[in-house]
Every structure is written in C-alpha cells, then in structure tokens.
Amino acid sequence: MFKPKLFTVLPELSKEQLARDIVSGILVGIVALPLAIAFAIASGVSPEKGLVSAVIGGFLISFLGGSRVQIGGPTGAFIVILYGIVQQYGVNGLMIATIMAGVILVVMGFSQLGSLIKFIPYPVIVGFTSGIAVIIFSSEVKDFLGLQMNNVPADFIEKWAAYIQAFPTARPETVMVGAAALLIIIFWPKVSRKIPGPLIALVVTTVAVRMLHLDVDTIESRFGDISASIPAPGFPSLDLATIRHLIMPATTIALLGAIEALLSAVVADGMIGARHKSNMELVAQGVANIVSPIFGGIPVTGAIARTATNVKNGGRTPIAGIVHAITLLAIMLLFGSWAKLIPMPTLAAILIVVAWNMSEHHVFRQLLKSPKSDVAVLLTTFGLTVIFDLTIAIEVGMLLSVILFMQRMASLSNVGIVTGELKDEEDSADPNTIVTRSIPAGVDVFEISGPFFFGAASKFKDAMHVVGKAPSIRIIRMRKVMSIDATGLNMLAELMKDCRKTGTKLILSGVHAQPIFAMQQYGLADEIGEENIHGNIDDALDRARQILGLPTEGRPDSFVASVKREEESK
Numbered sequence: 001m002f003k004p005k006l007f008t009v010l011p012e013l014s015k016e017q018l019a020r021d022i023v024s025g026i027l028v029g030i031v032a033l034p035l036a037i038a039f040a041i042a043s044g045v046s047p048e049k050g051l052v053s054a055v056i057g058g059f060l061i062s063f064l065g066g067s068r069v070q071i072g073g074p075t076g077a078f079i080v081i082l083y084g085i086v087q088q089y090g091v092n093g094l095m096i097a098t099i100m101a102g103v104i105l106v107v108m109g110f111s112q113l114g115s116l117i118k119f120i121p122y123p124v125i126v127g128f129t130s131g132i133a134v135i136i137f138s139s140e141v142k143d144f145l146g147l148q149m150n151n152v153p154a155d156f157i158e159k160w161a162a163y164i165q166a167f168p169t170a171r172p173e174t175v176m177v178g179a180a181a182l183l184i185i186i187f188w189p190k191v192s193r194k195i196p197g198p199l200i201a202l203v204v205t206t207v208a209v210r211m212l213h214l215d216v217d218t219i220e221s222r223f224g225d226i227s228a229s230i231p232a233p234g235f236p237s238l239d240l241a242t243i244r245h246l247i248m249p250a251t252t253i254a255l256l257g258a259i260e261a262l263l264s265a266v267v268a269d270g271m272i273g274a275r276h277k278s279n280m281e282l283v284a285q286g287v288a289n290i291v292s293p294i295f296g297g298i299p300v301t302g303a304i305a306r307t308a309t310n311v312k313n314g315g316r317t318p319i320a321g322i323v324h325a326i327t328l329l330a331i332m333l334l335f336g337s338w339a340k341l342i343p344m345p346t347l348a349a350i351l352i353v354v355a356w357n358m359s360e361h362h363v364f365r366q367l368l369k370s371p372k373s374d375v376a377v378l379l380t381t382f383g384l385t386v387i388f389d390l391t392i393a394i395e396v397g398m399l400l401s402v403i404l405f406m407q408r409m410a411s412l413s414n415v416g417i418v419t420g421e422l423k424d425e426e427d428s429a430d431p432n433t434i435v436t437r438s439i440p441a442g443v444d445v446f447e448i449s450g451p452f453f454f455g456a457a458s459k460f461k462d463a464m465h466v467v468g469k470a471p472s473i474r475i476i477r478m479r480k481v482m483s484i485d486a487t488g489l490n491m492l493a494e495l496m497k498d499c500r501k502t503g504t505k506l507i508l509s510g511v512h513a514q515p516i517f518a519m520q521q522y523g524l525a526d527e528i529g530e531e532n533i534h535g536n537i538d539d540a541l542d543r544a545r546q547i548l549g550l551p552t553e554g555r556p557d558s559f560v561a562s563v564k565r566e567e568e569s570k
Contacts, residue, residue, distance in 0.1 A: 002110070002280050004064045006318040017316055024315035025323025028071055031196040031309055032058070032324060033331055035354070037219070037339060038347040039074040040298060042139055044086035045094070047219055047339060048227045048332075049298050050074050055230065055329045057288040057300030062321025064284035066277030067265040071306040071321050072288060076354050077256050078299050080135050080390050085249050087154060093246060095236035095293040100243070100250035105258060105286030114278025120259060123370070123378035124397040126363055131385025131393060133359035136351055142166075144348035146174025146217065156386050173214045178345030181205045185353050196309075198350045205346045219347075220340035228336030230329070231296040252391045253289075253299050261285050261302035271311045305357065373404045437537060442472035443544050445509075445537075449480040452488035452515070470502035473544045477537060479510030489522045496527055505547050508533045509540035 032054050040050025054073035061072030085094045108114070135156065141163055142152055148169035153159045181201040188197035209216050219226065265276040281302070288300050310320050367378050381397035439445060476492075499506045511519075511533055519525040525533060534540040542552040 002277075002283065004280060004284070004318075005066050005068055005277065006063055006322075009068060009317045013317055013319070018319060020314035021317050021319040022323050024310050024313035025320040026327050027194070027196075027313050028306055028310045028315070028320065029324040029327025029331070030199055032071070032073055032303075032306055032328060034198045034202045034342075034347070034350050035303075035306075036074055036328070037342065038350045038354075039076060039079060041219075041223075041344075041347060042076075042079045042136065042351055043074070043082035043298055045082075045091060045298060046223050046226070048336070049296055051328060051332045051336070052230060052295055053292050053297035053300050055325050055332065056295050056297055057292045058328065059322055059325035060288040060291060061261075061284050061300065061302065062318040062325065064280070064287055065302075065318060065321075066280030066284065067268060067302070067307075068274050068276070068317055069268045069272060069307055069310050069315050069320065070261070070265055070276070070281065070302045070318075071310050071324055072261075072285070072300050073303055073306065074298055075260060075301055075303050076136055076351070076358055077129070077132055077260050077301070078253065079139070080132050080385075081249055081252050081256070082298060083139070084154070084389070085246070089242060089246065092236045093242055094298065096238065096242060097246045097250040097253060098289050098293040098297075098299045099236070100246060101253035101257065101299060102286045102289030102291075104251060104254035105282050105289060107286075108254070108258060109279045109282030109284075109286060112279050114258075114262065114282050120398070121374075121377060121401040123367055123374045124381050124394070124401055125259060125263075126360055126367055127378045127381025127397055128385045128390060128393050130359050130361070130364050131382045132390070133355040134386050136355040136358070140348040140351045140355075143217070143344040144175070144178040144352065146171030146178075146345065171215070174216050174343075174345050177205050177209060177214065177216050177343050178349050180208075181343075181346040181349035182352065185349060193312075198353070201349065202342060202346055205343050206341050209343045210341055217344040218340065219342050219344070222344060223340075226336055226340045228333055230332075233294045234296070235294060248391050252394060254286075255394065256390075257285050257289065257299060257301035258282055260304070264302035264304040264307045267304060268307050268311060271308065272316060305354075377401055377404065437541060439541065440473075440545055440548055440550055442548065443475060443541075444471040444473070445475045445477060447477040447480070451483045451485075452478070452481045452491075453483070453485040470499075470504050472503075473505045473507060473547060474499060475507045475509055475537075475540050475544060477509045477540075478512070478515060479536075481515055482512055484515040484518050486522075489518060489524055492519070493522075493524055493527070496524070505544075506532060507540050507543055509537045510535065 033051075036050035036054040037047045038050070040047050040053070043050075057074070058072045061070060065072070082094060085097055089097075138156060138159055139152075141147070142149055145167075146169075147163065147166040148171075149162060149166045153162055181204075184201040184204060185197040188195075188200050208214070209218065261281055262278055265278070265281055269275055285301055292298065292300055306324075310324070315321075364378070364382075368375055370378075377397055377400045380400055381393050384393035384396055474495075476495075496506055498504075506528055508528065516525065516533070519528070519533075532543060534543060545552045
C-alpha cells in the first residue's frame with residue numbers, strides 16, 4: 001500500500017518507454033515554467049519561489065507518489081489562501097502553514113484516509129474551484145490593464161470598486177501586451193500542440209517589450225533580480241501563537257492539496273487505464289510540502305493540466321515527472337536571470353487563461369439544473385469563496401452537505417403501522433408481507449424502513465402515537481433496518497418505558513446483526529428480553545400468541561441466543 005509507484009514500475013520499464021518519458025518530462029517542464037512563476041507572484045511571493053517549489057515538490061511527488069503520471073507543483077487552487085497568509089503572517093507564516101499542511105497530509109495518508117476524499121460532495125468542489133477562478137481573474141486585472149494603483153484591496157467587492165475608480169489610468173501599451181499574450185495562448189494550439197502556448201506568449205512578448213522599449217512593468221521592475229539557484233535549506237522561526245492561528249489555513253491547504261492531487265490522479269487513471277495508490281499519493285504530497293518550504297518554496301500538489309499534458313505526450317511512469325523537475329532546475333540555473341525580463345501583463349494573461357480553465361463554467365451551469373439542495377450548496381460555497389474566505393466556504397459547504405445528506409437519509413427512513421387501515425398497502429407478492437398473516441386481536445404491528453438513526457427518530461416518535469388506545473402487544477418489524485445509532489436506541493428505550501406504563505408488551509421482529517449487538521451493548525436487549533427479539537414476523541406473531549394464551553404454530557429458540565452461538569462458532 002505504501003510502496004511508491006516508481007519502484008513498482010521500474011522492473012517493467014522498457015527503453016522505448018524510458019525515451020518517451022524523458023521527452024514528455026522535458027515538454028512538461030517547459031509548460032510548467034511560466035505557470036510556476038505566475039502562481040508564485042499571484043500568491044504574494046517572489047517568482048523564484050514558484051520555480052523552487054516546482055523543482056523540489058515536483059521531484060518528490062513523482063519519486064514517492066502513488067500515481068504513474070502525476071506531475072506536481074504549485075497550482076492555482078492555492079493562490080487565494082496563500083495570498084491571505086502572506087498578507088497577514090508574512091513569508092515565515094506561509095512556511096509554517098505549508099509544513100503543517102504537509103504533516104497533516106502525511107498523517108492522512110498513513111491513516112488510510114485517501115478514499116475518504118472521494119466523499120466530498122461534488123457541488124462543494126465545483127463551488128470553491130469556480131470561486132477560486134473568479135478570484136484569480138480579479139487579482140490579475142490590475143497587471144493586465146496596467147492600472148495605476150498603490151494598493152489593491154483584498155476584499156472582492158472593494159477590489160472591483162477600486163478597479164472601476166482606477167480604470168481611467170489604464171496604460172494602452174500594457175493592455176496591448178496583455179491582449180497579445182492572451183491571443184497567442186488561445187490560438188497557438190491551432191498551430192502546434194507540441195510547444196505550449198504560454199511559453200510562446202512569454203517569449204514573444206518579452207522580446208517585443210525589450211526590443212521596442214515599451215513602458216510595461218516587468219518582473220525586474222516589480223521584484224528586482226531573480227535568484228538563479230536553489231536556496232540553502234532554512235527553517236522558519238516558530239511561534240506558538242502563530243501556529244495556533246495557522247491551524248485552519250494549514251488544514252485548508254492540506255484539504256485543497258489532497259482533493260486536487262487525488263482528482264488529478266483519478267483523471268489520469270482514466271486516461272491511461274491504470275490505478276493509483278491514493279494513500280501513498282497523500283504521503284508523497286505531505287513530504288513534498290514539508291520539504292518545499294525548507295528550501296523557500298510554497299505549497300505543491302498534483303496539477304491536472306500538467307498531468308494531462310504528460311499523458312498526451314507519452315509519459316507513463318514517474319520518470320517523466322522526475323525529468324520535468326530536472327528540466328525546470330536546468331532552466332532555472334541556465335536562464336533564470338533572464339526571467340526578470342518577463343512582462344507582468346503576460347503573466348496576467350497566463351493566469352486569466354488558468355482561471356478560465358479552472359472555472360468549469362459548463363459544469364457550473366449543468367449543476368444549476370440539479371436538485372435545489374445541491375444548487376444551494378453550490379451557490380453558497382461559490383459565494384462564500386468569492387466574497388469572504390475560502391476556509392469558511394469549505395467549512396460551510398461541507399456542513400450544508402452533511403445537513404442535506406441527513407435530511408435525505410431521514411426521508412428514506414419510514415415508520416408506520418402495517419395493521420388496520422394500512423394493511424392493504426403492502427405488496428401481497430412479498431412472501432413476508434403481513435397481509436398473508438393472521439394477526440391476533442390486540443396486536444399492532446409497526447414497521448421501520450431504512451436506517452434508524454437520529455434523522456428518523458422524530459418519525460418513529462410520531463408513528464407511535466398514531467393509535468390512540470395502547471394495544472396489548474406492539475410488534476416492531478425491523479427487517480429493513482440495517483443499522484441503528486444511539487438516538488434510535490434511546491427511542492426504543494423510551495418506547496419500552498411507555499409500554500411498561502400502559503401494560504403493553506414490546507416484541508421486535510426481523511432484527512439484523514448490527515442492531516442486535518448495538519442493543520446488547522446499550523443494555524436494551526436485556527430490558528426487552530431475549531424471548532421478545534425474533535428474526536422473522538412468524539416467530540414474533542407466535543410469541544404474541546403465547547403471551548395472549550392462544551395456540552401457537554411453534555415456539556422458536558431465542559433468536560438472540562442463536563445469533564450469539566453463530567458468532568461464537570465463527
């Protein structure tokens with residue numbers, strides 16, 4: 001389970017596949033170059049930190065990961081949360097949060113929680129992903145238009161109000177460079193898909209700005225020189241108060257990283273017909289996020305677009321991801337000093353395209369046709385992400401999903417009387433139907449359908465008061481109850497007390513294993529009496545006849561005792 005995929009595939013690696021992996025890795029490394037720089041700047045840190053993250057994190061994710069073709073590095077999903085951390089706690093706080101997130105991911109992996117990520121509702125994922133896309137787009141308007149603004153407000157509404165006010169200060173030359181870069185990125189794939197459009201846009205606009213002496217902001221004018229080397233390892237200064245404040249942001253980073261990495265791995269599995277190891281993938285993501293900030297990097301995770309590029313170019317083993325990291329390192333060491341000439345509107349155009357691809361606008365529109373509860377989760381998560389905070393959005397989105405899930409589960413649970421006027425509603429084709437049974441006078445039969453948990457408890461309580469006069473015997477059929485929780489057990493205990501007050505005998509029928517064991521642990525089985533708990537309706541009716549002093553069709557052995565013997569024999 002925890003063996004990296006690299007060591008699994010190495011014995012079967014052919015020379016032909018090795019060659020394809022190397023070529024694919026080089027191409028993906030070129031694709032990753034402008035993205036790593038753009039993501040770092042958008043996150044509020046210097047450009048080289050993005051390159052360091054892509055080199056260190058990308059190498060470790062491929063070397064230790066559980067996917068054949070996963071490509072790791074900084075991604076757009078992190079921009080919103082990272083920018084907020086840098087603004088509030090500085091780069092040191094970001095390092096602490098990233099290391100904390102890495103530890104959380106490692107713990108998740110070794111706790112085998114990889115499969116649990118799949119249970120995060122789809123509207124929540126689409127909601128915050130689309131919200132992040134809107135925020136990324138909003139953050140790039142200033143650089144794309146060249147607006148003359150000293151400080152850009154962090155709040156979404158205030159930011160756009162400031163943009164509108166500063167719009168007359170837009171610089172035509174900057175807009176021209178940004179528009180040219182955007183058009184190249186959009187239309188270049190029609191010319192060639194081998195060489196990435198963002199790289200062509202970056203080279204063309206950089207040369208144009210340099211040769212034509214255009215008055216456009218560049219990385220150099222904004223950040224100064226770029227370091228063309230991997231920094232020496234260093235550890236952040238730890239502060240207990242800061243650590244406490246960063247627990248939730250670090251958890252959000254870990255959750256975002258886990259979701260994006262595993263989604264990317266699942267998409268890649270579908271493209272190559274393979275299967276990844278989700279828990280090993282989480283461990284690799286965690287290690288990468290622990291090591292990356294030690295060398296000055298930012299959070300990393302599996303990148304869906306770069307992973308898909310790897311697959312399309314023939315990459316089929318982690319060797320491609322390792323070569324991608326080595327390629328970035330070579331570019332950084334040989335040409336890193338030239339990166340300072342890249343125009344800021346070009347990076348803005350690259351991120352605008354990233355935001356458009358992240359937005360999943362077609363999926364968003366499709367989900368608006370879903371049930372109203374899912375639409376509510378989608379719009380709430382989206383709105384909170386854009387207007388307030390990503391951490392709050394995920395928390396509220398998950399909470400809403402859980403509440404709606406409980407509501408749906410409760411709607412699946414039903415409690416009703418199946419004697420008297422409801423008797424004819426049962427399916428007479430069912431061999432266990434009550435229609436074909438003779439029910440003695442003074443006996444009421446109720447049936448619980450679905451899981452008997454706290455969501456169904458109120459239905460049970462209401463159903464018990466349907467009949468005004470208490471019967472002599474009350475049979476509760478539980479043949480469709482596969483599980484019961486503490487609230488359900490408490491409801492049965494309260495029913496037992498009510499039965500004692502009214503002199504009604506309580507009999508349970510069709511009880512499955514989990515409810516029986518839960519009743520035994522709760523002490524309810526002894527209170528009801530083992531002789532009053534049966535495996536089918538015929539035995540329960542015989543018990544009712546026995547209590548009433550009527551002839552029975554046979555007195556079965558205690559059902560609870562038989563279950564105990566069966567478990568002991570195992």
